[in-house]
Amino acid sequence: MQSPVQASVIISTYNQPKWLELVLYSYDLQTVSSFELIIADDGSDESTKAVIDAFKTSSKLSVTHVWQKDEGFQKTKILNKAIMASNSDYLIFTDGDCIARRDFVETHLKLKRPNCALSGGYFKLSETISKTLSKTEIKNQKCFDANWLVAKGQPKTFKLNKLTKSNIKAKLLNVFTPTKATFDGMNVSCFKKDIIAVNGFDERMKYGGEDREVGERMMNNGIKFLQVRYSTICVHLHHERPYKNLESERNNKKIRQETKKSKSTYTEFGINK
Numbered sequence: 391m392q393s394p395v396q397a398s399v400i401i402s403t404y405n406q407p408k409w410l411e412l413v414l415y416s417y418d419l420q421t422v423s424s425f426e427l428i429i430a431d432d433g434s435d436e437s438t439k440a441v442i443d444a445f446k447t448s449s450k451l452s453v454t455h456v457w458q459k460d461e462g463f464q465k466t467k468i469l470n471k472a473i474m475a476s477n478s479d480y481l482i483f484t485d486g487d488c489i490a491r492r493d494f495v496e497t498h499l500k501l502k503r504p505n506c507a508l509s510g511g512y513f514k515l516s517e518t519i520s521k522t523l524s525k526t527e528i529k530n531q532k533c534f535d536a537n538w539l540v541a542k543g544q545p546k547t548f549k550l551n552k553l554t555k556s557n558i559k560a561k562l563l564n565v566f567t568p569t570k571a572t573f574d575g576m577n578v579s580c581f582k583k584d585i586i587a588v589n590g591f592d593e594r595m596k597y598g599g600e601d602r603e604v605g606e607r608m609m610n611n612g613i614k615f616l617q618v619r620y621s622t623i624c625v626h627l628h629h630e631r632p633y634k635n636l637e638s639e640r641n642n643k644k645i646r647q648e649t650k651k652s653k654s655t656y657t658e659f660g661i662n663k
Contacts, residue, residue, distance in 0.1 A: 395452070396499055397425040398476035398582075402465055402575065403486030404432045407441040409627050414445045414453075415525050416490045425482075425495050426452040430472035433460025452477075463638070466591035466600050469575075470661045473582065473590055482579040483601075484624065488512055489523075491534045491623040498579045498622055507584065507608060510577030511569070511619030512626040513552040516544050520628040533625055552620060560620040571615035573605020577624055584613050589660030595645060596638035603646045611655040 399417065403410050410429075417427060429442055439455065446453045456472045458464065473481065482498050484490065501508055515523070515533070519542055523533060532538045536550040544550075554560050573580075578601070588607040595603060609615065648654070 395424060395426050395478045396422075397480045397482050397495060397579070398428050398478040399425055399482045399484065399495065400428045400430055400469065400472045400476065401484055401486050402430040402432065402469060402472075403434060403438060404465075405434045405438060406486055406629075407434070407437045410438060410486045411441045411445070412523065412525065412528060412627075413486050413489055414441070414449070416492075416528050417451060417495070418445075418449050419492045419529065420490070420495045421493050422496045422499065423450065426454065426477060428472045428476050429453065429455045429486075430465075430468040431455060431457040432463070432465050432468045433458055463596045464593070465575075465597070466593045466595050470590040470593065473585060474661065476582065479582050480579065481582050481585065483575050483577075485576045485626075487627045487629060488576050488624040489528060489533060489627070491625075492531060494622055494624060497618070501616070501618055501621060502579065502581075503616065504581075505584075505612065506614045506616050507573065507578060507580035507605070508618045508622065509571035509574060509615045510579075510622035510624070511552060511574065512576050512624050513549060514626045515539070515628055517628040518543055523627070534623060553623060553625075554620055557621075563620040564617045567617060567619060569617070569619065571617040573601050573608065573615070575601035576626065577619075577622055578605070579622075580608070580613065584608055584611075586661065587611060588655055589657050589662055592645060592657040592659050594659045595642050597635070598639035598642045599646055600642060603642070603649055606646065606649050607655055607657065610649070610653045
């Protein structure tokens with residue numbers, strides 16, 4: 391008998407089938423299996439669908455592919471659709487270029503608290519490592535091993551601490567990090583009811599802080615964001631961002647300023663129109 395779904399992992403993607411294949415594989419290796427995967431697909435072509443269909447046949451996990459037509463960067467819209475397609479009361483948001491360590495889902499579930507959201511981070515892999523990474527390094531978890539990464543040419547910086555396996559060290563670093571706990575779409579979790587209460591993502595927003603804004607409305611609505619960046623571990627594959635543009639960033643900034651100024655807890659441009 392299958393255990394009830396304790397979490398819905400929402401993975402956003404757009405035309406990166408090779409990466410998505412590695413990311414999905416990392417969820418097949420999780421220490422718990424009481425979760426479902428919802429792929430929030432912002433208009434990818436058939437090659438992404440082929441990767442998802444192949445994974446569905448090989449995996450025991452429940453996988454839902456939520457797709458919309460490609461009409462430019464509309465991540466906020468597909469994420470709202472994914473929220474509504476989820477079957478759990480707890481949501482973990484991440485991206486199709488972030489490979490999860492095998493305790494990723496378990497740690498989000500362990501650390502969840504009522505009236506709180508968990509704010510995680512990611513460790514950026516170098517371009518060289520990103521290009522050569524395969525399922526082998528995910529299966530043996532080498533891509534989360536600081537020593538292995540450095541030996542492969544990853545720069546040796548303080549950020550390697552983001553891969554710590556020590557719970558005590560992770561707790562200390564979570565407390566002392568100067569980074570604010572915010573809604574970062576590549577590694578964040580919350581109760582479904584708390585994001586629905588603020589009407590989900592603002593669909594006017596394109597790339598640049600669109601995830602932060604929903605978090606700001608949640609904070610205005612009394613949700614506390616807890617820092618877990620050294621506990622919920624994922625590695626981010628290197629890539630360019632061709633969809634980045636100044637006009638959408640300016641527009642997003644304006645919306646975020648309005649949210650802060652008015653202490654808004656709801657958007658008219660979200661799940662319910």
